[in-house]
Amino acid sequence: MFMTNTEIVPGRTITQYHGMVSGSTVRAKHLGRDMMAGIKNIFGGELKGYTELLTESRKEAIERMIQQARQMGANAIINVRFSTSSVAAGAAELYVYGTAVTLN
């Protein structure tokens, strides 16, 4: 699946619009990681556990979006946007959305 965050794809034309597709995940890390992050909050620095968690979750959200686009019969997703919000303590929602299209 071809993905881009631009509205147009230079050199290729859009033959069909399928509509908006999106994918989201809400993820939390296990208690141990949360405690580690709590300790890291004293020392400062990168929270590698959380970086990993969010990257993984985002991949999953993208995967869900791609599945949706496949069902519509699209071969590309354009104008992709990401958004993140923390829902509760230690849990984050990753949301990704875009427009499914067919490129020639």
Add this chain to the structure above:
Amino acid sequence: MDTLIMVVILTAVGFVSGKIAEKMHYTSIREREQKTLKLPVTTTRRPLGVGPGNVRMELVSGSVVISVDYFKMMLAGLQNIFGGHVTAYESLIDRARREAILRMKEQKPFALQIFNVRIETTSISKGTGSGAVGSVEVLAYGTALLKAG
């Protein structure tokens, strides 16, 4: 009394380790920024100065979560009383943004350029204290323009 001693110790530990972490991080950021200097990054919707030649596009992204240290948390609390620049958090967010952009660039180091870059910042607070800024996540994403083949 015990809590006060605890706070003083945590602040001191946070000050030292936070300073070291920040210094090391900035050194690494500067070094890597030098290395990726040749790869331009733009926020424009279309690629700049590149004709429709033999190219392909790909979505790239980079993200990082950076935490404050205890000393900065205390300092920010103080600065909140007087208003003005909260310098304690400025360097934190600066580090996170630059790191995220670097990671995005490092995904495709041989790209011609990365255009239509968007930067997203989220605070991942633990939500215990009032207005506790636990840590900040920065995500940078854009479209990389690569030579085809």
